[in-house]
Amino acid sequence: MDFERRSVSMEILDPARGFQPVRLQLEQRWDPLTGQGCRLLPLLPLLNLFPPAEGDLTSMVTRAAGSCPFCPERVEVVTPRFPEAMIAAGRLRRGEALLFPNLHPYARYSSVAVFSPRRHLLPLTEMTPQLVGDNLAAQVAFARAVTGHDPEARWVSVNANHLPPSGSSVLHPHTQGTAHPFPTTMQRLLSELPADRLTDYIAAERATGRRYLGSTGTVDWVVSFAPSGPAELRAVLSDIRSPEQLGEERVAELASGIATALTFYAELGFSSYNMALYGTPSDAADSDPEGRAMLLRMVCRSNPRPWYRSDVMWLERLHGDAAVDIWPEEIADRAGDRFRR
Numbered sequence: 381m382d383f384e385r386r387s388v389s390m391e392i393l394d395p396a397r398g399f400q401p402v403r404l405q406l407e408q409r410w411d412p413l414t415g416q417g418c419r420l421l422p423l424l425p426l427l428n429l430f431p432p433a434e435g436d437l438t439s440m441v442t443r444a445a446g447s448c449p450f451c452p453e454r455v456e457v458v459t460p461r462f463p464e465a466m467i468a469a470g471r472l473r474r475g476e477a478l479l480f481p482n483l484h485p486y487a488r489y490s491s492v493a494v495f496s497p498r499r500h501l502l503p504l505t506e507m508t509p510q511l512v513g514d515n516l517a518a519q520v521a522f523a524r525a526v527t528g529h530d531p532e533a534r535w536v537s538v539n540a541n542h543l544p545p546s547g548s549s550v551l552h553p554h555t556q557g558t559a560h561p562f563p564t565t566m567q568r569l570l571s572e573l574p575a576d577r578l579t580d581y582i583a584a585e586r587a588t589g590r591r592y593l594g595s596t597g598t599v600d601w602v603v604s605f606a607p608s609g610p611a612e613l614r615a616v617l618s619d620i621r622s623p624e625q626l627g628e629e630r631v632a633e634l635a636s637g638i639a640t641a642l643t644f645y646a647e648l649g650f651s652s653y654n655m656a657l658y659g660t661p662s663d664a665a666d667s668d669p670e671g672r673a674m675l676l677r678m679v680c681r682s683n684p685r686p687w688y689r690s691d692v693m694w695l696e697r698l699h700g701d702a703a704v705d706i707w708p709e710e711i712a713d714r715a716g717d718r719f720r721r
């Protein structure tokens with residue numbers, strides 16, 4: 381397992397110091413699973429951590445409640461239902477979570493699961509294991525229903541956008557599930573890795589201990605060595621390939637880790653994130669399910685505020701590399717023991 385890194389430095393004449401020469405330094409890293417490049421820069425508030433404008437955010441989100449399609453007074457009227465043959469009740473409920481079809485067909489089967497119609501305003505600080513667990517349980521039930529109904533839709537994922545910087549168009553917090561006949565680029569890449577690659581990756585991170593955050597039992601958490609964006613965290617679930625295979629206990633275990641990650645993100649000063657849980661079908665590429673594992677990735681996005689800087693620029697959008705200024709090892713230090721159970 382290669383954790384490849386190179387130091388790169390350059391000289392400029394600094395206007396703040398009478399044009400004296402200063403050396404600037406970055407560290408180039410490559411992700412051991414995907415090969416994706418990452419440039420770790422000295423801490424520059426420009427890149428990631430604008431102070432959160434919680435006051436503005438709360439008033440923006442609250443204003444949108446008047447016409448929100450996911451709030452209790454409208455959700456049953458304006459959101460679609462699944463055909464009876466697929467999901468008999470039309471929508472799925474788990475605790476406070478409510479799941480229905482996505483109006484935007486991002487995949488052959490595409491779901492939206494609202495954490496709770498009653499919680500239009502749900503900051504990351506209030507993401508509890510129960511709320512996240514019920515939401516994930518609804519997505520797992522959806523995945524099970526649609527893959528049972530249509531075996532061609534074998535590429536399953538559970539995802540989240542939270543607030544507009546992450547790509548969310550509805551401010552009311554929710555997740556999105558998909559089941560599709562074709563993999564995403566990342567699902568294809570993960571399915572082509574040797575069967576034991578994910579477990580080897582975790583074993584290597586656990587051995588160095590520098591970015592390893594702990595295990596909740598059957599789920600290991602690490603900070604990404606070469607993050608694809610601010611504060612990328614990863615969870616690896618052993619002996620499973622796809623979300624529809626998650627039993628009740630593992631849903632609760634994974635959800636408690638996700639809730640820990642989300643409240644940690646809030647503590648770091650972030651309010652917007654993306655998440656993806658990547659399923660690969662049992663018969664993809666490698667036919668041996670032994671030692672297979674499933675990957676979850678989470679990443680912070682810029683804080684929403686007027687004229688905020690996107691965390692995605694030419695490097696991320698068009699070159700497929702990332703530039704971040706929050707170093708993975710610093711995030712691991714700040715996470716401490718919170719992921720250990």
Ligand SMILES: [Zn+2]
Nearest residue numbers: 448451500552
């Ligand atoms: Zn709402």
